[in-house]
Structures are given as C-alpha cells and as structure tokens.
Amino acid sequence: MPNSTHPVRTIGGYMGLQLPGGKPYYPDLIQLNTARNSLEYILLTQGYTTIYLPYFTCEVLLEPIKRLQLQYHFYKIDEQMDPVIDFEVDDHSCMLYTNYFGVKTDTVRALSKTQKNLIIDNAQAFYAAPIIGIDTFYSCRKFFGVPDGAYLYARSSRRLELSKDSSVDRMSHLVKAADLNVEAGYADYVRNNDVLINNEIKVMSNLTQQLMAAVEYDDCAKKRREHFAFLHERFKDINEFKFHYSPEDTPMVYPLLIAKDHLKSQLIERKIFVATYWPNVFEWTSPDALEYHFAQHMISLPIDQRYNLDDMKYLVETVESLLVKT
C-alpha cells in the first residue's frame, strides 16, 4: 500500500534532465540551502548571544544574526586580511572569520588553535577541508553553476528538523547562460540572488544535490590552481595584496589589489566581469578604512573551470594594457 514514506511509483511519461550521477564533494556534511542559513544553523544549535564578524564581508550574513536578535560587533582586518583581535570571546559569543578568496587557509589553521568559538566562512574556499572541531560552512554557487546550496560542518551533534528547499524558480540565469550566454542571464541572476534573501533554513534541494553530484571536482580544482598559479606568476610583484601562496590552495578568484582608479570599470567595459567584494563595505566603513580600500581596489579575476590558459593570457594582457595607460 502506498503511504507518505512510500509514494506511488511513476513509470513512463516524458524524459527528464539527464545529469551524470556522481558523488558530492562533502558527503558527510549537512546539506543546506544557503551559506547564510548555515550560519543560522550554527548560531541556533550553539546558542550564542553575541557574534564578532569582520567589516569586510557580505551583508547577507547579517540576515540570521538579526533574525535571531544576536548582538553583533564588527572587527577590522589588517593588510594581510588577518583579523585584528582586540576583543575577547566568552562562552556565549563567537567569532566569524572568512577564508578570503580561498587564500587564507593558513590563518584559518592558526586561528583554529587559539580562538575560542570560531566559525569559518569558506564560501570563497570550497575546497578547503573543515578542521575537526571548528564550525565551518560553504556556499556552492560561488564555485559551480548551481542556483543555491551550502554545506555545513557542525561541531555540535544537535540536529534541526528541516523541510527541503526547491530551486526550480531560481534556475533561469543558469539556463539562459547555457542556452544563450552569461550576459543574457544577468538580470535573472540578480533577481534569483534577491530571491535567496531571508529564506528559512532548509535542506538543499533535490535539483542542487543532483547538480552538485554531477561536478567533476578534481578537474575543476586542477584548472583553478593552474590558472591561479599562472596569474600569480605574472602579477605577484605588482599585487599590493601580499598573501601566502600555496600551490595546494584552490581559490575562488585571483585577488589583484592595485590602487588605480577606474581599473575595475575599465575591465567591465571590456566585458571582463569582475565582482566587487563587497558593496556593503562602502556603507559599513569610511574611505580611510583598509576594508574600504580592499572593496574599492581589489580586482577579482576569474580563474574557474570555464577558462583555459589562453583566457588567462588575455586577462594578463588586458590588465597590463590598462595599467600602462594613465
């Protein structure tokens, strides 16, 4: 007899999307709908009342903090994007740190040894494995063509009962990019991003789970590392952001800091779409703040699996040609 756990089987009908079956990269982590909601999951299960978070991060992280009415305090980062810890974390508070661009894994490791109630935001460092005992979350859509999705490594064994999300209404930008081009899907991308605002915590949708299982993780990581190494070799001497380069890291983008006005907009005019991390930092800080400088002048060059070394050469040539012009 069919019941709620054994629905009626359907056979036949039209053919569905055929995605290559595979395994998720993090089969043992909790699968959720967004990274911001992974933070909410941690805050709920740990029962913190106060959070310290960097000025230099994405404003959507405030969604769960405000929803749960936590007290929050911003902290500064230094030139290496390491935290300036001038506060004390007690039993009821926690500290959030972002693995910026995926190049701050050393800092994450160091903090994990010294910092109480640490939470790591690996939205920009999908491939950086969680450290045992340190709450860590990931956002799928920063690295792969998926509408949403997040993974959470939670040190608490408390689990929340959640319903499953559905991504069907957030797919249009991805479908347009596949069928037409990225530009054709851009307005939909902005809209679908907005749809993620203030969503409740849910389990990752079936669609996102299937899309994430279809990713060729080793190949994507290899390309990212090669592209990153190529750009770093060309740019390391002029890059004003000095970070520890490890060939094992698999970053999100190449972070090129050059205090030259209009470089970002000139690249965008040439259809090299570099995102600003993060526009809210202009509101949260003043123009003399380091964080403001990072948001204004960091050129985040794409290095992902869509590209090859010829594309990277083109990026280098374009940036260099714009730097020669005054």
Ligand SMILES: Cc1ncc(COP(=O)(O)O)c(C=O)c1O
């Ligand atoms: C550093 C960082 N963390 C978290 C998030 C939130 O990710 P999600 O959209 O999966 O909630 C973002 C951007 O959206 C981000 O840039």
